[in-house]
Amino acid sequence: METTTTVREQILDHAITLIMLRGYNGFSYRDLSSLVGVKTSSIHYYFPSKDDLVLEAVSEYSKEVLNALHAVDASLSADAKLSKYAKLFGRTLGDGNQICLCGMLAADIESLPDTIRQAVQAFFKANESWLAKVLAQGAQEGTLAVNGKPDNAARALFAAFQGSVLAARLFHTKARLEDVEASVRIAR
């Protein structure tokens, strides 16, 4: 099957990859130009400013991740759901030393306009709320160790995942992600 990929889509995909690798200030239209094979002026045709491009990158990335979360089988046990989540978070790491796009942009947030901040905030909230449900389920099942209220614990857990991909890439090991998973899983 032949999948048609428009130039616009290629630009956006490579932009997402580059942001996850080097951050907002670490890639340029020229980088995209050589990756996609069109001139920088053509990129400006699709995305007039860099902020336009990044905002769309956040939207696209968020859509993909949230779709993946929604696709997790609701009938699974809480600790199984958490494993899926950890795998999702670590996937990009192995392929190319990338971290979560929204975690990266959170680091770059002081260089970015408010529109992007809001989009990144929305991504954080969606993940935290998904994790809160999983933690609540895990507490009820007795499969996950939840200290305090699920909402608070979910925010702490999401932060731990964000921090752990940073460390995983820094140390070239996925073990850091497993540490986070282990910190809430009840040993059997």
Added chain:
Amino acid sequence: METTTTVREQILDHAITLIMLRGYNGFSYRDLSSLVGVKTSSIHYYFPSKDDLVLEAVSEYSKEVLNALHAVDASLSADAKLSKYAKLFGRTLGDGNQICLCGMLAADIESLPDTIRQAVQAFFKANESWLAKVLAQGAQEGTLAVNGKPDNAARALFAAFQGSVLAARLFHTKARLEDVEASVRIAR
């Protein structure tokens, strides 16, 4: 008392602040030039390349933070030590939307030479090992909820602190740091 501050120290201090605010690719010698009041060529006199400057920034920052950790009263209870740590982590936030310098550089790590990677790794390890001791103490005292081995839990906890300062700045609230503290503190 008159504290003499050399130009070199001023450059380094402002560099640390700027890295914590905008990251490696988000500040320039020109920024430092206008902050310190010397020309960029003078900055090159002290720090020939930007990487030299950043490496020294990591050393200086690490020294300060580790000194602060060492200064925490050893006779305190584990949860009191954890409070001190959280406060330490959140301090820079309030003053100017800064996050941990080494957390920021971990995000920028793909743009940096290996010397800096090693320095950032050392900072991570030192913090994780300090936290591991606190968690072990807390488990014994019954003041902290530690799931699994202290070493693993400490890495997860440090990641949570790193992630939570990102979120705290993103949402303009220190509550995210308190969530992390609450996730390990046993309610009384």
Added chain:
DNA sequence: GTCTATACATTGATAGAC
């Protein structure tokens, strides 16, 4: 040590031909 002057590449962005 600090400056002036400058080199030289890269950056995001625009105008206009095709």
Added chain:
DNA sequence: GTCTATCAATGTATAGAC
């Protein structure tokens, strides 16, 4: 839509006078 051509601004860095 994609290109060529060009822009002004910014980036790190160096040479050499004082």
